[in-house]
Amino acid sequence: MTATPYPFTALVGMADLRLALLLNAVSPAVGGVLVRGEKGTAKSTAVRALAALLPGIDVVADCRFSCDPAAPDPGCPDGPHEPGSGTVRPARMVELPVGASEDRLVGALDIERALSDGVKAFEPGLLADAHRGVLYVDEVNLLHDHLIDLLLDAAAMGASYVEREGVSVRHAARFLLVGTMNPEEGELRPQLLDRFGLTVEVAASRDTDERVEVVRRRLAYDEDPAGFAARWADEEGTLRERVAAARALLRQVRLSDGALRQIAAVCAAFEVDGMRADIVTARTATALAAWAGRTEVTTEDVRQAALLSLPHRRRRAPFDAPGLDEDKLDEVLRETGGGDDEPDPGPGPEGRDEQDGPGGPDGPGGPGGPDGPGGGQPPQGAPEQSPPSAGSSVPEQRTGPDGSNGPEGSNSSDSQVSDATDEGVGGAAAGGPGGERAAVGAAEPFRTRRLDVPGLGEGAAGRRSRARTAHGRTTGARRPRSTLSKLHLSATIRAAAPHQRSRGRQGPGLVVRRDDLREAVREGREGNLVLFVVDASGSMAARKRMSAVKGAVLSLLLDAYQRRDKVGLITFRGAEAALALPPTSSVDAGAARLEKLPTGGRTPLAAGLLKAHEVLRIERLRDPSRRPLLVVVTDGRATGGPDPVARAGRAARLLADDGVASVVVDCEAGPVRLGLAGALAHELRGTPVTLDELRADSMTALVRDARGTNTARTVRETRTVSVRGTWRAA
Known part of the structure; x- marks a missing residue:
């Protein structure tokens, strides 16, 4: 990524994606965004552009975990911190690579120092770096399942826990989670889809003028990134101020009993599992009202929130496409009192039906287009191409011997x-x-x-054939091949015990050297x-x-x-x-x-x-x-x-x-x-x-x-x- 990110306001179209990202910037409690779309639709460009709009944060100087000086984390590994003044720095955009290890994500403990010195020597991971910022996971559907579980658990709890052989470290980890994926490369499991607050479908525009504008802006940015960003600085500043104002207004927004009843009725009508959908929809509707400068949630807020928070929760089976029937949604809202007079939804260049951004249809945030960056998409919730129907069957007819059975x-x-x-x-x-x-x-x-495949493999973690994996039952021990993460404690003690006298051991402590460390060999299943x-x-x-x-x-x-x-x-x-x-x-x-x-x-x-x-x-x-x-x-x-x-x-x-x-x-x-x-x-x-x-x-x-x-x-x-x-x- 270049030092100067592409300006968010220079994105062409993609109203739903821009709105979903901005709502999470206003209220991180919404739970993040999953962006689904074909390749080349500026998914990554839009996410990386978001970080520049986030307000700067106050942090404790020299704290690796970005503690707030006004309310430092009492459990911070770098603490304790005394409340007081700190320094201001921009919110971070942290990217999680697909091939990242568990230690790279949550952090690593120095087991050697923990055993020999009793010191919790902790090296922070990406979750610590992303605290109070944005954590971006490109190709989230290709990430290993156990990493996704760790990631989403941290996002839900606001904290990360690292435990290795009885040594435990905890630190705060509150971040705006954004994942992008191409459905052609595989789907996320339904239970993981449910953990993302909002979802957006993006696709390249088929309009010639929009595609021309996308290419024109991209070429101008590639030629002079700093100069291109400077031309959009005013619009970026205006949008940044609006995000800050919406954050300040958020606590004053009132979610009435009528709006709450509409949310519950919509979630019940679409038969979503659990209660997370109701909570996310309520938080999104509240953020929409704050984004529009209002203190009252309207029916339109509820409708728009449902279109962003429910489609991916409607996936009932692996071959079902996410989607939402908008006619049914409107009918449910009407039945629960959606026809009353309500406040004007208010202005907003990032609104769902907004076509023109600042500066008119040809200015910043104008009509949508594809990658480069840009990329329009079909209306939120529109169904994808239908998967095969499991119910359309032709009964098998058994036949007697005929010519086709010949040698x-x-x-x-x-x-x-x-x-x-x-x-x-x-x-x-x-x-x-x-x-x-x-x-x-x-x-x-x-x-x-x-x-299953016979023998013992070492492939990607899965659930089919036997394999040596990072997770599973322990079957033995060996010397670490790289950084030690899974300590085999008894094997380590057995390796160190014969050398205690020669190492001049004094007192109850065990003298452990790096050559003594043994990691656990585990057996699980591979894909x-x-x-x-x-x-x-x-x-x-x-x-x-x-x-x-x-x-x-x-x-x-x-x-x-x-x-x-x-x-x-x-x-x-x-x-x-x-x-x-x-x-x-x-x-x-x-x-x-x-x-x-x-x-x-x-x-x-x-x-x-x-x-x-x-x-x-x-x-x-x-x-x-x-x-x-x-x-x-x-x-x-x-x-x-x-x-x-x-x-x-x-x-x-x-x-x-x-x-x-x-x-x-x-x-x-x-x-x-x-x-x-x-x-x-x-x-x-x-x-x-x-x-x-x-x-x-x-x-x-x-x-x-x-x-x-x-x-x-x-x-x-x-x-x-x-x-x-x-x-x-x-």
């Missing part, structure tokens, strides 16, 4: 009938070139068994790369099974969302395979691509497996610590080209030789089964699983793994599928 790659008449069926020739269901059929909806998703290879050929559609197959893949995608996996989607049909979804953390994107998946044509199984091999090779270079799990969804047939079965076998062995863990979901149906998917699983050195066995509540697995064991043991051992071997205990 793969043979020249028999049965095989010729199979090929004709693959291509959709002569059938009423055929549609489009090459027998392509329209996409069918997915069947109702279900809870699946856990598929994996789950790569789906889905058969979309005519043989899948001919038997009316694609709806059930899509339901199964949707269920596995839901499981991947819950276990913090990355996902990718490869489909094969006709003459080739295609990467429908490159590996991403956005499981929602995978569900959307799956819903639109057409079917028809031959079955190029080898092409699908070779495409998977190439994708996994590239991902191994990008993220070598994330282990892959290959999920092939097919009936095992292979048609098209010379010797398709042999080529598929060679492709499968190529994946197996690379050590890729795999599972084959067998989609074959009907009374006569050829077992081709099982043969494919054998070549992959993976595990075949039928659609029925994929369900967590399936009883078929009890028979499948009998092998002479008693029923009670089988029930216990069939909770988890090990993708390379037999069923194993959960």
